[in-house]
Amino acid sequence: MLSFDGVRKSFGGRRVLDDLTFDVRPGELFGFCGANGAGKTTAMRIALGVVGADAGAVRWNGAEVDAHSRRLFGYMPEERGLYAKMTPLDQLVYFARLSGVRPREARRRAAEWIERLGVVAGPKDHVEKLSLGNQQKVQLIAALIHDPAVLVLDEPFSGLDPVAVDAMAGVLLQCAREGVPVVFSSHQLELVERLCHRVGILRGGRLVAEGTVSELRRAAGPSRVRISVRDVSPAWARSLTGARVLAEEDGLTVLELESDRAAQDILATAQAAGRVEFFGRQEAGLGDIFREAVGA
Numbered sequence: 001m002l003s004f005d006g007v008r009k010s011f012g013g014r015r016v017l018d019d020l021t022f023d024v025r026p027g028e029l030f031g032f033c034g035a036n037g038a039g040k041t042t043a044m045r046i047a048l049g050v051v052g053a054d055a056g057a058v059r060w061n062g063a064e065v066d067a068h069s070r071r072l073f074g075y076m077p078e079e080r081g082l083y084a085k086m087t088p089l090d091q092l093v094y095f096a097r098l099s100g101v102r103p104r105e106a107r108r109r110a111a112e113w114i115e116r117l118g119v120v121a122g123p124k125d126h127v128e129k130l131s132l133g134n135q136q137k138v139q140l141i142a143a144l145i146h147d148p149a150v151l152v153l154d155e156p157f158s159g160l161d162p163v164a165v166d167a168m169a170g171v172l173l174q175c176a177r178e179g180v181p182v183v184f185s186s187h188q189l190e191l192v193e194r195l196c197h198r199v200g201i202l203r204g205g206r207l208v209a210e211g212t213v214s215e216l217r218r219a220a221g222p223s224r225v226r227i228s229v230r231d232v233s234p235a236w237a238r239s240l241t242g243a244r245v246l247a248e249e250d251g252l253t254v255l256e257l258e259s260d261r262a263a264q265d266i267l268a269t270a271q272a273a274g275r276v277e278f279f280g281r282q283e284a285g286l287g288d289i290f291r292e293a294v295g296a
């Protein structure tokens with residue numbers, strides 16, 4: 001398990017991380033979200049020892065992370081770090097060799113990953129000739145090539161086309177299935193909502209929300225339903241108990257419920273009053289939860 005434990009960091013007297021505490025469990029994809037400048041990259045850099053924390057610690061299975069345990073980490077930094085004048089294959093073999101993988105095995109793994117992630121490059125193309133998305137795939141492979149025990153990825157999905165997003169998502173899910181804790185930052189909230197087992201939302205260096213999307217949804221406030229009833233006065237919903245009308249448009253009424261039980265009562269009332277054409281729960285998306293959490 002990867003744990004951030006009371007991590008604090010200031011730059012020039014300005015607090016950037018404030019008592020940051022959360023765990024990424026084995027087999028879990030953890031989505032690390034937050035507005036620009038919230039501190040995500042700083043937290044990841046601290047985990048990898050690129051930047052030191054002022055207080056607190058990052059732990060791997062309970063022990064403070066050190067140079068030795070960091071060799072188990074796979075890291076995709078925000079500032080991509082590939083050698084422009086090498087081919088993807090040579091580069092990946094080189095990274096694998098740095099991590100102690102034997103030459104033949106390094107070449108096998110590099111070729112297999114290039115194939116699997118669909119890196120589009122001629123055999124002699126240097127990295128600088130690749131499109132940004134293909135460079136990004138190579139960067140992800142560089143984080144994976146030594147079979148890491150934990151993955152820390154800074155915006156791995158930014159700039160990828162939908163097919164590449166699916167390929168990368170598939171790889172991360174498989175890593176999680178194999179028991180690897182995976183934490184990645186992203187502003188693509190629909191993707192985070194779709195993929196992640198748990199999500200943390202950072203605001204001004206503090207984790208202001210953490211949990212599964214369902215937990216965050218419940219914590220975000222009352223449920224809503226959308227209901228459309230024909231052959232009834234437009235004001236039918238205004239006298240309902242246990243619900244408040246949020247919007248009425250084109251025969252569709254949006255209600256905020258005091259409890260989940262109220263939904264059944266409302267449906268029964270609506271059926272007694274007229275012809276129910278549509279009745280459905282309107283769930284907050286991660287985007288709504290995020291805006292609420294960061295106070296936007």
Ligand SMILES: Nc1ncnc2c1ncn2[C@@H]1O[C@H](COP(=O)(O)OP(=O)(O)OP(=O)(O)O)[C@@H](O)[C@H]1O
Binds near residue numbers: 035040042
């Ligand atoms: N080396 C540094 N020196 C001074 N300030 C820094 C340094 N690194 C980061 N910061 C500041 O720390 C704050 C957090 O930055 P960080 O890059 O961690 O945020 P982020 O959540 O990753 O943002 P984004 O989503 O824009 O990538 C920002 O205000 C940034 O300017």
